[in-house]
Amino acid sequence: MTVDVELIWGSFYKADRAFYVDLALRAREALPPLFELIARHRIRATWAVVGHLFLERCVAVDGSRHATMPRPAHAWFRDDWYSADPATDERSDPAWYGRSLIERLLAIAPSQEIASHSFSHAIIGEARTSALLADAELAACVALARDLGLTLRSFVFPGNHVGHLERLPAHGFRVFRGRDPVWFNRLSSPWSKVGHFLDDVLAMAPPTVRPVEVCPGLWNLPGSMLYRSMEGPRRAIPLRSRVVKARRGIDRAIRRGEVFHLWFHDVDLVERGDRMLAGLDEILGAAAAARDRGDLRVVPMGEAVPGERRP
Numbered sequence: 001m002t003v004d005v006e007l008i009w010g011s012f013y014k015a016d017r018a019f020y021v022d023l024a025l026r027a028r029e030a031l032p033p034l035f036e037l038i039a040r041h042r043i044r045a046t047w048a049v050v051g052h053l054f055l056e057r058c059v060a061v062d063g064s065r066h067a068t069m070p071r072p073a074h075a076w077f078r079d080d081w082y083s084a085d086p087a088t089d090e091r092s093d094p095a096w097y098g099r100s101l102i103e104r105l106l107a108i109a110p111s112q113e114i115a116s117h118s119f120s121h122a123i124i125g126e127a128r129t130s131a132l133l134a135d136a137e138l139a140a141c142v143a144l145a146r147d148l149g150l151t152l153r154s155f156v157f158p159g160n161h162v163g164h165l166e167r168l169p170a171h172g173f174r175v176f177r178g179r180d181p182v183w184f185n186r187l188s189s190p191w192s193k194v195g196h197f198l199d200d201v202l203a204m205a206p207p208t209v210r211p212v213e214v215c216p217g218l219w220n221l222p223g224s225m226l227y228r229s230m231e232g233p234r235r236a237i238p239l240r241s242r243v244v245k246a247r248r249g250i251d252r253a254i255r256r257g258e259v260f261h262l263w264f265h266d267v268d269l270v271e272r273g274d275r276m277l278a279g280l281d282e283i284l285g286a287a288a289a290a291r292d293r294g295d296l297r298v299v300p301m302g303e304a305v306p307g308e309r310r311p
Contacts, residue, residue, distance in 0.1 A: 001045040001284075002115070002177060002223070002263040002301060003034070004156055008095040009050040009121040010265065012084050013077045024095035027266040030273050031101060035108055037277060041284040044110050046300040048156035048177075051119035051141035053098030054148070057089035069140065070133040072122040081120065102148065113300030115154035116141040116173070125161025134164040138171040154301040160223075169218050175305045177263065178222040181207050200228060203241040205248040208258035211305040219305040224249055224261040227283075229268035230276060239279050246283040254295050259304055 004010070008024035038045055052058075061067060065082035072081050090097035105112050118124060119140040122133060138155075145152045155168055155176040162178060179185065184195025206225035214220050225246060228234050246262060253260035262283070269276050290296035 001043065002156060002261065003045060003047050004117055004263065004265045005031070005047055005049045005053065005098070005101070006117065006121060006266060007050070007053060007098060009052060010158070010267070013074075017084065021095045023267055023270060026270045028094060028098075028101070030269040030277075031266060032104070033273075033277055034269060034280070035104060037281055037284060038112070039108050039110075041281075041288040042110055043284050043288065043298055044112060044300050044303075046113040046115050046154055046302065047105055048115040048117040048154070049098070049102065050117045050121050051137070051144055052085075052096065054102055054141075054144040055090075055097050056099035057097065058085065058087055060087040066120075068136075069119070070130070070136050072126075072133060073128040073130070074123060074126060075128065081122065106148070113154060113302050114145065114150050114152070115156060115301060116145070116152045117156045118158050119144075121158045123159050123161050125157050125159070125163030127163075129163060131164055131167060134167045135171075138167060138173070142171050165214060165218060169215070174217060174307075175211065175219045175221050175301050177261070177301065178220040180223040180225065181209065197233075197237070200237045200245065201241055203244040203248065205252055206245060206260070208249060208253045208256055208260050210258055213306075221259065221261060221301055221304055223263045224259070225263070227262055227264040227268060227276075227280070229264075229270070230272040231268075231270070235272070239275050243279045243282050247286050250283075250286055250290060250296065254290060 007028060008021055011020040014020055058065065065085045065087050086093045086096055090099055102114065105114065119137045122137055123129060124134050124137060142152055152172060153174045155173045157176065160179055168176060182199065184192045184199055187195050209222045209224055211219040211221045227242060228237065249260040287296060287298050291298045
């Protein structure tokens with residue numbers, strides 16, 4: 001299971017920033033109950049954390065924030081990429097910083113994997129993104145993790161836009177989460193959204209996957225199922241459909257000897273959070289029961305590829 005931990009960094013560039021800051025603060029409040037759930041079921045998960053959240057604070061120098069970091073050339077965002085960064089600290093602006101969350105993650109038993117989700121949620125897989133920017137985003141994350149005694153091995157691309165794969169091994173990464181190989185991704189918009197909705201409502205069995213080596217020493221471990229939020233029209237998808245779908249993925253993984261790779265974002269637990277956590281409780285309980293029977297290995301991304309095992 002992979003959790004994308006972004007807080008505000010996955011949405012600061014959208015309109016109505018105040019709304020998304022509030023959403024990020026609510027996402028932050030949703031994480032401790034998830035930590036407790038993970039610990040209770042003894043699940044070892046991967047937490048793909050935006051690198052800026054490793055910081056307890058940052059400062060502006062002569063009015064410039066993170067001056068050494070290259071700026072993305074995204075056509076849809078014309079401001080300076082870091083212009084919204086408050087350049088304060090976690091206590092003042094907890095939507096932008098998350099050092100204490102990282103420390104809580106590191107205290108969970110059993111041990112969890114901390115992965116990278118880039119430093120600033122720049123869309124590395126966009127065609128206009130340079131290798132220079134990709135290198136800087138990766139290097140910043142590796143350095144921040146090293147300060148906490150962590151070695152990063154797994155990477156999740158912002159927006160699931162995959163690109164600059166050749167840069168990952170140079171920074172020590174061995175595995176990334178590729179796009180889910182789901183049938184509706186082959187459809188054009190808006191039909192892909194319709195297909196996704198029907199796939200979820202009908203609780204169709206999600207794909208199970210195997211890691212694929214895409215270049216020497218770098219493996220693609222695609223996702224299997226997004227545990228979708230209950231925000232907006234998604235409320236029409238019964239919680240039971242989400243749970244049944246995930247359990248079918250677990251059963252398929254056992255039958256085929258493959259990987260069921262569940263994933264979601266921190267903000268996906270905000271809307272109707274108690275119900276979303278209850279659904280996860282059942283899903284993780286099913287995975288834990290299969291693990292305890294010896295039918296299933298439950299491991300983080302970094303241990304799901306050849307040559308990597310728990311130290």
